[in-house]
Amino acid sequence: MHTRYSDGKREPEAYIEAALNLGLKEIGFSDHLNPSGGDLQWCMNHDRLPAYAEHILRLKKEHTDIAVRLGLEADYLPGTEKVTEEIINSFPFDYIIGSVHYLGAETVDLGPGFYIGKDINLIYENYFNLVCEAASTGFFDIMGHPDLVRIHRFRPDADITTLYRMMASAFEIHDVAFELNTNGRNKPLHDFYPDKNYLNIFAEHGVPVCVNSDAHFPERTGQHFTEAYELLRRAGYSEMAVFSGRKRFMIPF
């Protein structure tokens, strides 16, 4: 969930209410954090971290009807490892999502402009490599929207199966989970991340999966979960990962 602490639209309470109405047993908050401190229009100002953590920890205590988890969606930016490490060790997080939104100084998701006139095969290769590098840092429990580079529907003409194999193998080796992110359906992509055609590769490598709505509005909490579980079942999954105190637990779906 993304709340007003970063680029979400509402207070955390509104998302809990939505989750309870859906009968969900667990809800995780993972507001955006850029370790460089930049992009404050969609990331949390670092000064707000203590208030954010306190707020979610208070809700965690107050709620016996739903498990509330304190997380973070941190950008992976090579060169900012020290800050990332310091932040993730400063609060009692349940999980850390590691996401790549940047290739160099530019974001891959904010508009199609990034892709125009560029070698799409190379963009994919660079993006997948950076996600694998992020997985190897040990900072992250879950790799967020691992093929976000699909967002604006620029398709490579190369066979990218090998990129998914490389990614699944890196996630397996570094023991990180990935998310099936249903919010891609609300984006120009109109589909989940990662590409459903490659989910079986992650399953073959035994990479744990999380089912996440990446909701920025309470109305999108748990969106398309039935469909997500169905896709995962077809790919060979029968359980998903949840986190508490940065330990992973598997539960059936």
Ligand SMILES: [Zn+2]
């Ligand atoms: Zn993200």
